[in-house]
Structure formats: structure tokens, C-alpha cells
Amino acid sequence: MRDLPSAAALLALGREVLAHELAPLLPEERRPDALLIARCMAIAEHEMATEEAPLRELRSLYGSDEEPEELLRRFARDLRIGAFEDREPAEPAARALLWRLTVARLRRSNPQFLAANGLR
Amino acid sequence: MALSHFLAAASGARAVEISGLEPLHGGALQENWGLDARFSGGELGGDQRLVLRTDAATGITASLTRSQEFAILKAAFATGVTVPEPLFASADSTIWGRPFLIMRRVDGIAAADRITSDAALDPAFPAIAHRLGCELARIHAIRPPRPDLAFLPPATETGPERQIVGFRAYLDRHPVPRPVLEWGIRWLETHLPSPAGPVLCHHDFRTGNYLLDGGVVTAILDWEFAGWGDSDEDIAWFCCKSWRFARLDREAGGIADRAPFYRGYESTTGRRIDPQRVHFWEVLASVRWAVIALQQCDRHMTAGAPDLDLALTGRRAGECELEILMLLDRAGSCCDA
Numbered sequence: 001m002r003d004l005p006s007a008a009a010l011l012a013l014g015r016e017v018l019a020h021e022l023a024p025l026l027p028e029e030r031r032p033d034a035l036l037i038a039r040c041m042a043i044a045e046h047e048m049a050t051e052e053a054p055l056r057e058l059r060s061l062y063g064s065d066e067e068p069e070e071l072l073r074r075f076a077r078d079l080r081i082g083a084f085e086d087r088e089p090a091e092p093a094a095r096a097l098l099w100r101l102t103v104a105r106l107r108r109s110n111p112q113f114l115a116a117n118g119l120r
Numbered sequence: 121m122a123l124s125h126f127l128a129a130a131s132g133a134r135a136v137e138i139s140g141l142e143p144l145h146g147g148a149l150q151e152n153w154g155l156d157a158r159f160s161g162g163e164l165g166g167d168q169r170l171v172l173r174t175d176a177a178t179g180i181t182a183s184l185t186r187s188q189e190f191a192i193l194k195a196a197f198a199t200g201v202t203v204p205e206p207l208f209a210s211a212d213s214t215i216w217g218r219p220f221l222i223m224r225r226v227d228g229i230a231a232a233d234r235i236t237s238d239a240a241l242d243p244a245f246p247a248i249a250h251r252l253g254c255e256l257a258r259i260h261a262i263r264p265p266r267p268d269l270a271f272l273p274p275a276t277e278t279g280p281e282r283q284i285v286g287f288r289a290y291l292d293r294h295p296v297p298r299p300v301l302e303w304g305i306r307w308l309e310t311h312l313p314s315p316a317g318p319v320l321c322h323h324d325f326r327t328g329n330y331l332l333d334g335g336v337v338t339a340i341l342d343w344e345f346a347g348w349g350d351s352d353e354d355i356a357w358f359c360c361k362s363w364r365f366a367r368l369d370r371e372a373g374g375i376a377d378r379a380p381f382y383r384g385y386e387s388t389t390g391r392r393i394d395p396q397r398v399h400f401w402e403v404l405a406s407v408r409w410a411v412i413a414l415q416q417c418d419r420h421m422t423a424g425a426p427d428l429d430l431a432l433t434g435r436r437a438g439e440c441e442l443e444i445l446m447l448l449d450r451a452g453s454c455c456d457a
Contacts, residue, residue: 076297
């Protein structure tokens with residue numbers, strides 16, 4: 001699962017601002033460049049909309065092929081009630097999964113922050 | 121103009137002429153306007169540089185009303201906290217379209233990225249951190265009961281147990297599961313500190329919410345979340361990673377080590393800061409900011425305030441989740457691949 005709005009939706013919003021608010025403020029000779037950038041964003045928007053989060057470990061943790069969203073909800077519910085606490089090997093597996101989900105999320109949205117924390 | 125008439129009546133002036141009005145950079149939840157005005161007579165007779173502070177078009181429910189913020193500012197000003205002098209407030213929406221307060225305008229910059237990346241301020245930063253510790257201690261000297269602040273809910277309604285309930289209620293409504301936040305909240309629930317005597321907490325005391333002018337603290341700003349609470353909550357909020365901006369390595373607000381900040385606080389209060397308690401509140405700070413960031417994003421998504429900045433704020437929740445993991449499971453970072 002990814003944050004909302006999705007990367008694709010953010011790209012669409014940024015592209016709207018670029019094309020309709022910023023481009024008109026540019027000198028006429030540079031407006032085509034701005035529209036090109038908007039087009040690049042549109043392409044990336046479509047590609048990002050099909051990207052998937054790494055959820056193989058989640059399926060492994062539960063030994064289930066349920067839908068990723070349902071598994072993630074189940075994981076969150078279990079963490080809330082401490083279902084993995086003091087259980088080997090479930091607890092370290094759950095922690096490792098938390099790290100993987102978080103790092104994967106930041107790789108998409110803020111790789112600079114990961115790097116600033118010594119991660120990549 | 122209705123505002124001129126209001127200012128004249130409130131100050132006892134014969135007339136008020138507004139000569140300048142400009143939007144100022146401010147918080148996401150409030151609008152601030154710089155206001156230059158000439159008062160003919162009354163308690164403010166002469167030229168005055170003021171700020172009008174009002175709600176943004178959409179807000180989140182946790183913040184105080186402007187009238188309540190005005191009362192908090194008056195209490196802080198009277199106690200010697202460095203705040204802009206509060207002058208007037210009005211709940212009459214016919215004057216400005218929304219309730220507002222008026223305070224004196226103070227020089228300085230608040231831009232956190234600019235402050236934390238300004239190498240010219242490096243020599244002054246330890247003294248600034250010390251001063252901020254002293255300022256926070258003065259805020260915490262305000263304690264209940266206070267009839268002038270009777271609108272504030274008791275600390276029992278804003279303590280960590282209640283905050284945990286609020287975090288979970290929000291996550292139950294949020295469409296995307298957030299396992300790290302659930303894990304962090306569970307840790308909070310099982311590591312609650314012993315209750316501390318309630319003090320007035322700013323609840324958003326951080327770099328970005330004070331003004332610096334030439335390396336001197338000229339104002340503590342943005343009191344919209346103030347309320348009774350645990351003093352360590354404010355200390356942890358100032359130090360938590362989310363508010364270090366360009367300098368993650370400087371643990372006191374991105375400007376200095378913790379030592380000068382703590383010394384300023386401890387020398388004013390006479391109380392030793394307990395790092396274990398601050399650790400708890402730092403975890404809570406990361407959860408809290410994650411939830412606020414998601415709520416800000418909700419304003420973009422569902423509350424009729426489409427805005428690229430708000431939309432991107434929601435992405436900062438991931439930063440908080442990383443910090444929760446680093447605070448509680450530092451050894452686990454080796455298996456991040």
C-alpha cells in the first residue's frame with residue numbers, strides 16, 4: 001500500500017500547476033519547454049500508477065495469498081494488539097517487515113531522507 | 121472599512137487609517153496579515169506595525185479559536201515569555217470574514233530551512249538554544265488553575281492515553297493501513313510514563329515557530345495548539361527529528377546539541393530533564409506529526425482545499441515512521457534492503 005494521494009495523483013496535480021499556472025508566467029519562448037516537462041510528468045504519472053510495493057514478506061509472514069491490501073490491514077491490526085510480541089520467529093520477522101515497508105515507501109517518496117539517515 | 125472602525129473602537133482612537141496590508145508567510149492552519157496603521161489618538165496613537173491573525177479557509181479541529189489563542193498570548197506575555205504583544209481579538213465574522221486577533225508586528229525570520237542552514241548563525245546557535253530553553257521554561261511556569269484559561273481542557277483529557285485513543289480513531293478512518301504507526305502506538309501504550317504535574321504546553325514549540333532577528337530570539341509564535349500537558353512533551357517536540365530541517369545532526373531543533381537547550385531549561389526551572397521521559401515523548405511526537413501530516417493531506421484530498429503543498433505534507437508521514445523505527449529498533453536498520 002502506498003500513501004495517498006498516490007504518486008500518480010501528485011504528478012497530475014503538479015503537472016496542472018505547471019501547465020496552467022506557471023507556464024503562462026514564463027516568457028513566450030520558454031513556454032514550450034514547460035509544456036514538455038508537463039508531458040514528461042504525465043508519462044511518469046502513468047508508469048508510477050502501475051508500480052507495486054514489496055509485499056512478498058507479508059505473504060510469507062502469514063502463509064497466505066490474500067490480497068495485499070487485506071494482508072496489510074491484518075498486519076496493522078495484529079500490531080495494534082501486540083500479536084507478535086515475545087513470539088519467535090514472528091516478532092523479528094514483523095520488525096524486519098516494518099523496516100522493509102518503510103524503506104520502500106521512502107525510496108518512492110523521499111530517498112534523500114533515507115540517505116540523510118544513512119540508509120538507501 | 122470595518123477593520124478600521126474596529127481598531128478605532130478597540131483602542132479608543134478617533135480614527136484609524138490603514139496604509140498597508142500584506143499577506144505574511146505563516147502556518148498552514150492560520151493566515152497572518154501584516155498591517156500598517158495610523159491611529160489618531162487612543163492608547164496606540166501614532167503609526168503602528170501590526171499583525172492580523174485569522175483562521176485559514178479550512179482548519180483541523182485540534183487548534184484553538186483566535187479568541188482563545190489571544191487569551192493564551194496574554195498569559196504568556198504577562199509571564200515574560202517573548203511573544204508579540206497581543207492587543208485585540210474579535211469573534212465577529214462581519215469585520216474580516218472570520219474571527220481574528222491583532223498583535224504587534226515583530227521583526228525577524230521564522231523560515232526553518234533558512235535558519236538551520238545559515239552558517240553565519242553557527243556561532244550564535246548554542247546561545248539561541250539556551251535562550252529557547254529559558255523561554256520554554258517560562259511557558260511551563262504557567263500552571264492550572266487559571267480562570268483566564270478556563271476554556272482549556274484538563275490535562276487528563278489531553279494526556280498520552282487520550283492521544284493514543286485519538287491516533288487509533290484516526291487510523292481507523294484512514295483508508296491506508298499504517299503498520300509502523302500501529303506498532304509505535306502499541307509501544308507507547310505499553311511504556312506510559314508516570315503522570316507529571318500539568319503545565320501550559322505550547323504543543324508546537326519548534327524551529328519554524330520562533331522569530332530570529334540578527335541571531336536574537338524576538339518572538340515565540342503559533343500558539344494555536346497550546347494547552348495543559350506534560351512539560352517533557354514540549355521538550356521532545358523541539359528535539360524530535362521532524363523539526364531539525366536542514367541539520368538532522370543537531371538534535372535541539374536543528375540548531376544545536378541538546379546540552380545548551382537543556383541547560384537553559386534546567387537553569388530556569390531548577391528541574392533536571394529525564395532523558396527516558398523525553399524518549400517516550402519523542403516517539404509520541406513522531407506518531408503525532410505523522411497523524412497531523414496525514415490530516416493535512418486529508419484537507420487536500422477531501423476537505424475542499426486542493427493544494428500541492430498539503431498533498432505533499434502527507435508524504436512526510438513516512439519520515440516519521442522511519443524515525444519511530446530508528447528510535448525503537450535501531451539494530452533493525454541493518455536489514456533494510
